[in-house]
Amino acid sequence: MSATAQFVTATTVEEALAALAAGARPVAGGTDLVVGARQGKAPLPDALVAIHRIDALRGISAAGAGLRLGALATHEELESHPVVRERFTGLADASAIVGSRATRANGTIGGNVMNASPAMDTGAPLICLDASVVLQGPGGNRSLPIEELFTGPGQTVASPDELLIAIDLPAPAVGTGSAYVRLEYRRQMEIAIVGAAAAVTVEGGKVTAAHPDLMNDPAALVKMTKDEAHLRALWQAARAALPGFTLNGSADNRWPGNLNAWRNGLDVARLMSDLRTIAFSAGSACASGSGKPSHVLRAIGLEEKKARSSIRLGFGRYTRMSEVVEACTQIAAAAAAQQEFGVAGHD
Secondary structure, three states, rough: OOOOOEEEEOOOOHHHHHHHOOOEEEEEOOOOOHHHOOOOOOOOHHHHHHOOOHHOOOOOOEEOEEEEEEEOHHHHHHHHHHHHHHHHHHHHHHOOOOHHHHHHHHOHHHHHHHHHHOOOHHHHHHHHOOOOEEEEEEEEEEEHHHOOOOEEEEEOOOOOOEEEEEEEEEOOOOOEEEEEEEEEOOOOOOOOOEEEEEEEEOOOOOEEEEEEEEEOOOOOOOHHHHHHHHHHHHHHHHOOOOOOEOOOOOOOOOOEEEEEOOOOOOOOHHHHHHHHOEEEOOOOOOOEOOOOOOHHHHHOOOOOHHOOOEEEEOOOOOOOOHHHHHHHHHHHHHHHHHHHOOOOOOO
């Protein structure tokens, strides 16, 4: 862990902005910054400005019919706040399982958001709840939807001289509830394998609105409807690059973040063994198939033989067209080789 050459403590937003303009990086709870440096993921910055004494960044307050979360609001404060628990339950759910008790007592919502980890627990519920972030810089304040803040893992649109000062949550519609769950191996100090959040509005016994979102998922979706055009282009390119495969189900009224297709007699287990060079990491084109028919395929009436010869590809915001075409080309070639050399079965 490298040493920091300069460390200052700001007591006002203006002091913090002056330090940022001079090249410092802000630190509040430090639960990500220090741990990352100790693990060798990234060295400590040459200059740091501590913002934990800026009272203007603290608190959870009413903002019209909604809430304003100060950048220094801790996860512990969020999980125990009565309004957050009652009206923004998904955020309370997520805040309650961030790290350990010590992490929740010191880690801030501002730091969690600006760290921009795909695995952060609070990201999915904030997106589902239509949160917006307020950034302050030399030119004043600007507000933007939280899903527009992130540009990639660990990256945001904020310039180096801008400071996150608050997160705004609009009032949810009457009849709206939210929740967050995650897949994990341990109950504490765990990074989510995948986290899922949803905000659902029910009126007259019917669902009138539903906003789902996933975090740390292979598809890496962020505010699902925002990426539909990009995903549809990837979906069409993948379909075109898989000759000999037949789409499972109808091409109409489906989410383009996944393509599910089958090929006559395809040995999926062998295919996956042959395609170990295709990455399964977040944001990359991926193919998966256990050889077992899923409930989704059974639900569309696919017979078991076809289901067992099916593969699924997932796409996300950060998936590039070249990745999709390259992956599908490899899949098509491996599948054709099976048929050529008699590996695949026959009707």
